[in-house]
Amino acid sequence: MKKKISFGLVIVLSIAFSCQTEDQNAPSGIVSEAALSQIKGLGFNAQNVQRLEDGAYLVEGDIVLHDNDFERGINKSTLRVAQAQQYRTTNLVSTPRLIKVSVAST
Numbered sequence: 001m002k003k004k005i006s007f008g009l010v011i012v013l014s015i016a017f018s019c020q021t022e023d024q025n026a027p028s029g030i031v032s033e034a035a036l037s038q039i040k041g042l043g044f045n046a047q048n049v050q051r052l053e054d055g056a057y058l059v060e061g062d063i064v065l066h067d068n069d070f071e072r073g074i075n076k077s078t079l080r081v082a083q084a085q086q087y088r089t090t091n092l093v094s095t096p097r098l099i100k101v102s103v104a105s106t
Contacts, residue, residue, distance in 0.1 A: 031057065038070045043085075063087075 031049045039059055040046040050058040057065045072090070 035070075039065065042070070 031051050035051075035057060036046045036049060039049060039057065042065070044059045044063065044065075048061070052058055052064070055067065059065055
């Protein structure tokens with residue numbers, strides 16, 4: 001009888017806790033005016049900025065900025081020629097793979 005009660009209790013608890021969902025990128029706070037001015041200073045749109053749970057900022061719907069991004073800043077000596085907005089990053093992607101291409105002359 002105890003096994004049936006404990007088994008039933010485990011089933012009820014697992015159903016109760018499995019029904020709760022958690023959104024990892026849900027906005028969790030209000031963005032300060034200082035943060036908005038720093039975001040605008042980096043060249044991003046400061047409208048609809050959301051503060052995420054991990055302390056980062058969601059900018060323009062798909063760009064995540066952390067506090068160290070504000071400290072690092074950007075190089076403002078870049079020449080702007082295009083009419084549309086363009087973004088760049090200082091993060092490099094490196095891979096140990098080397099692809100060799102050989103061309104045979106005929």
